[in-house]
Amino acid sequence: MATSKSSIATINPATGETLKTYEPLSDEALEEKIGRAADAFRSYRLTSPQERVGWLRAAADALEADTDAVAELMVTEMGKTLAAAKAEAGKCVTALRYYAEHGPAMLEPKLADAGAVGAEQAFLVHQPIGVVLAIMPWNFPLWQAMRFAAPALMAGNVGLLKHASNVPQTALYMEELFRKAGFPADVFQTLLIGSSTIERVLRDDRVAAATLTGSAPAGQSVASIAGDALKKTVLELGGSDPYIVMPSADLDRAAEVAVTARCQNNGQSCIAAKRFFVHADVAEEFTRLFAEKMGALVVGDPMEDGTQVGPLATESGREDVERYVQDAVDKGATVVVGGTRPDRAGWYYAPTLLTGITPEMDLYDEEVFGPVAALWTVDTLEEAIDIANSHPYGLGANLWSEDEQERSTFIRDVQSGMAFVNGMVTSYPELPFGGVKQSGYGRELTDLGMYEFMNAKTVWIGPRGSEQAQGDTASASE
Numbered sequence: 001m002a003t004s005k006s007s008i009a010t011i012n013p014a015t016g017e018t019l020k021t022y023e024p025l026s027d028e029a030l031e032e033k034i035g036r037a038a039d040a041f042r043s044y045r046l047t048s049p050q051e052r053v054g055w056l057r058a059a060a061d062a063l064e065a066d067t068d069a070v071a072e073l074m075v076t077e078m079g080k081t082l083a084a085a086k087a088e089a090g091k092c093v094t095a096l097r098y099y100a101e102h103g104p105a106m107l108e109p110k111l112a113d114a115g116a117v118g119a120e121q122a123f124l125v126h127q128p129i130g131v132v133l134a135i136m137p138w139n140f141p142l143w144q145a146m147r148f149a150a151p152a153l154m155a156g157n158v159g160l161l162k163h164a165s166n167v168p169q170t171a172l173y174m175e176e177l178f179r180k181a182g183f184p185a186d187v188f189q190t191l192l193i194g195s196s197t198i199e200r201v202l203r204d205d206r207v208a209a210a211t212l213t214g215s216a217p218a219g220q221s222v223a224s225i226a227g228d229a230l231k232k233t234v235l236e237l238g239g240s241d242p243y244i245v246m247p248s249a250d251l252d253r254a255a256e257v258a259v260t261a262r263c264q265n266n267g268q269s270c271i272a273a274k275r276f277f278v279h280a281d282v283a284e285e286f287t288r289l290f291a292e293k294m295g296a297l298v299v300g301d302p303m304e305d306g307t308q309v310g311p312l313a314t315e316s317g318r319e320d321v322e323r324y325v326q327d328a329v330d331k332g333a334t335v336v337v338g339g340t341r342p343d344r345a346g347w348y349y350a351p352t353l354l355t356g357i358t359p360e361m362d363l364y365d366e367e368v369f370g371p372v373a374a375l376w377t378v379d380t381l382e383e384a385i386d387i388a389n390s391h392p393y394g395l396g397a398n399l400w401s402e403d404e405q406e407r408s409t410f411i412r413d414v415q416s417g418m419a420f421v422n423g424m425v426t427s428y429p430e431l432p433f434g435g436v437k438q439s440g441y442g443r444e445l446t447d448l449g450m451y452e453f454m455n456a457k458t459v460w461i462g463p464r465g466s467e468q469a470q471g472d473t474a475s476a477s478e
């Protein structure tokens, strides 16, 4: 997890050119920022939900106005297409407005049965936990940080963002966005630090909790430090989502969505469909349609209209993808389409479809972070689910079928945090997001996401002058 001093930089993946570099915060500057966050929490937790709603709405309006500029920034820093970047900014606006609209109701006390516990009143209040460290990845540089920030700020928490080192300008933009929306000073700060400094922040007594979206090894590291310090974490780690196509599916539609599901964000999404399981009765036709549509994608400059797949975000990311494909080919996989690096500057990789996958191949049970689809032919839904479940990850899962029984079996048996039928796994501000197994734990978005970083405090208020009935434990000890 270590980064060198000069590794915080904007490097354009479409050209390989380093555009801007940043010095990491000094120890003193970091200390000061953590102190300011802790001070900010002392007063911010006392602000009213309605005040926070006003600031969230202002942030939504400001981001809407900034969409073109921040979208260009994201394209320049990590190579997603301009259209995808604008859509990402739009989703962040929706999330800010979602919490502005629904947040106050989520913060209302929840009444319990006071009579059953001999109380005059009994209820649950959700209170902010404090300063939360958000360790975020580069692939959705605005959205992943925003889906932490919007509920956290609505809850009355204070955020410290340690973003990926290749998206420093987007990270700084977020701090600026909340400042100009009118949030009190220091409730959301960006920390330009390398990964090796995370432990220090996480162990700081003034930091209450952490959320991480990133790789499984990063999750293990954060979870073990947080476990040692007894701090709450939410982990959203890798995924290798299955995409199962059964004979009753609308094959053309399933193939069209398969291409988007695999190649969205230039193939770099935890919830991208990565493993395709196709029933033998339709495998030939589906493979033909899928390959045709993958091969027709326009690969090119992410700033240009009409580009569907831009470069991978980093040179090492492309090398990893190439290694996975070469390893599979060496072990007998067939390249149906793609499998090459286009002959141009920048870290491009052609949309690729591989068949003939076997357990010896590295991509069988790892995650390929690029536009490479691996396709299996299966004889039954159960076979598809069994292979899907043998993977260590369990983030999302997709099924294409018109058969009610198959849908129920899939929803019951697939090991994932999200199951989508006749559509692709997508995050919505209105739905919980998260995984099981090595894909992490905890949920983001909706009320579940907000409560992850809140203390659910039980309140019992006794009737005046009456005696409190004791529970079994108290009676037994008498």
Ligand SMILES: O=CCCCC(=O)O
Pocket (backbone or CB within 6 Å): 139, 140, 143, 268, 269, 270, 271, 426, 427
């Ligand atoms: O790498 C994780 C991708 C999350 C994408 C999304 O929330 O849409």
